[in-house]
Amino acid sequence: MVKVKIAVFGREKLIDRITKYVEDQEDIEIFPFVYTETKEVTELVEKAFMCDIYLFAGSLPYLYAKEKVEKKRLPAVQVDFDEYMILTSFYRVRNHHKQELNRLSIDVMSRRHVDKVLNEMELTNEEIYTYSYENDEPVDINRIARYHENLWNEGKIDYALTSIEEVESILKEKRIPTSCMKIPLLNIERAVDQAKSITTLNQSKSAQIVAGYVQIKEFDLIKAEKGDFQAQQLQLKLHQILLNYSQKTYASVLSNGNDKFVIFGTRGILDHITNHYRDFPLLKEMERALNTSVDIGFGLGLTAKQAEDNAKLALEACTQSNDGTCYIVNERQDTIGPLGVEKEFNTSELYRSLIHQAKLNNELSYNFIDFIEIRNNEPFSSNDIASYYRVTKRSAERTVKKLLAGEVIKVVGEEKPYMKGRPRKLFQLNQ
Incomplete structure (x- = not known):
């Protein structure tokens, strides 16, 4: 059994809870990265290169590591800091610390979760003061502590509830009644399950084999017009370009002895293809160097x-055009392409429909627009969204339901699974 290696960044007590939760799960191995001050996580991330995925036990450690995570495109999840956590924290304040839920200050990553809870409990912002550090760059722990301290000195609060242990320590030194929120077990379970799902998805993607057929368009006609020597020179140039490409993408190049070249690879080529739906530079490089059209057909399979x-x-799909083109046929035999030809869509119209019809927030809306641009407005499945956003399939399906309900996307077909199971739907923009 191949174990999922999860790097967990957090304080010792919290990592102990996570380790205890997974101790009976034989398919998971925890690599603990313990810190005493949250800012240490920036350096700890560098030491977790042997792991499949990075799990941050809280919002703040993720914020400290966010720049490195995004720059290196590291697969990462964070324990949710959601309404459930705030509700359980309020319960402890009221029942364990005997503090009424008014004249209270709270710091959180995003205030929207607090606002939802206050709305449900019919409390107002006049009774509970909220500090959100979501947009602080960088996050300043002392500034957050001063927020609580100032409210205390002004006589506006009787208690401070914090999401950061360092803030709790500062406030306790100043004898301000305070406690740090405790992450519920449910949130830990969800984060671990999400980490497993994302890793499994990434591993299944990397298990795919990519084959590519490359040929100069109408090569027999070029031979007849320019002679064997000129045609052979073109083939040598094409071979050199493909050898350079194979080094960048960890692939192999073979000649099939029939005026075609065959490329074999895995994750390297797949990543290159999915990152260049709109501008396929390999095709442009070939045509520029050879001064003639080239066709490329990529196939995916297990x-x-x-x-x-x-x-x-x-490659057969390329014959539909007089110009050089590139198509992909995936393991379900969906034809995607042509690559390198931009399929336009109305970005501003899409943004408006995502906000007003699908009711997505700003961040999800911008991410979805990026997703559509990167895929060149090709049909997609919920699995494609899960892979791009690095979220669970269930989370991706929730997003798809919102998009369908808001009539932002429409069903345009079905995936043909290579294993048993129900076909999965394919979607495209409803523009």
């Missing part, structure tokens, strides 16, 4: 044979 068969289908 076996070399399946990938090669799909690559042949993709």
